[in-house]
Amino acid sequence: MDNAIKEGAGKRRLIVLTGPTAVGKGTVEAKLREDHPQVWVSVSATTRDPRPGEVNGVTYWFMTEEEFARKQREGMFLETAVVHNMAHYGTPLEPVMEHLEAGVPTILEIDLQGARRVRERAAELGLEVLYVFLAPPSFDELVKRLIGRGTENEEQRRRRLETAKVELAAENEFDVTIVNNTVEQAAADLWNVIAEEYGIR
Template structure:
């Protein structure tokens, strides 16, 4: 099976709080995360596992941990994932648990970027696993601005945009489920605010 435990032994216990980053579609979670890592490369972002085939240019262990169905299901049965999902009724996706534990135990600022349903699955399981979690919601300045950004990407058809915007309305309504909200007015400001939160959580001098 693919090795997804790069830091220390499987007995490592968490000593910090995991930051779970979520928010509505097109809000810019990935862009904020990328800016944060550009400025603070010591931050570790969890790499998901998947059973789908690698796309051109994707690297195992960087973009995803690529697994066979049998490998994934065996790891799932063994409790090796923090959360899992089946996407489009086909490919399995999951967050490997041990790398999260090990980075937290090593005092490494640790982030999981995930959709709303994934954040809810983490919340259901975190307590039984002994994980302390801070749930961070990345919000747009307004729904109209979110709509402008989505349309401006030019990556979806009008029908797909309409579906995403309906999904975004549902996701925005879940903001109260999170501990902290960061408004993505600009990527720089949101990344700075996220780093301030991380520095507080991990006792890092800014």
């Protein structure tokens, strides 16, 4: 795909959703899609092996290292990252552009570093992006939610909370902040942002 946005594209900005660990990005996104199925959420590519129940093209696009590297060389990703020094992850550019050009509300849910990489790449492409930050009601509430998940041990929680402090400090890099007091309200607030951006009544 050409590293240039087609004429007429960019009138509807890509929505990039970011927030600190344990803030509930995935849960809010799932509620948004349940209430507004016309929203399209980008599916990432990865070189890791599929886990039980994961579906190619739905959960992730599963690729070999060679295929991923070729696509990366050809500029076919909006952003890429190496996670845990093991697997590659990336956001395929073409489907994002196709949905934007068709006027479909398009969202990319990603971490802070990924959002920063999108910002750099979008500048190269001339792609317009609206950056949305999902924030917790308070840091204490974030700690409570992280502990409540019960999916990490104490050391893992400590590392995640240190990361969360860095992520929270980056809120001023974003265009819009939505506070996740409740999943229902946060999803509704996110929809209001999307509806305004895409001219949906």
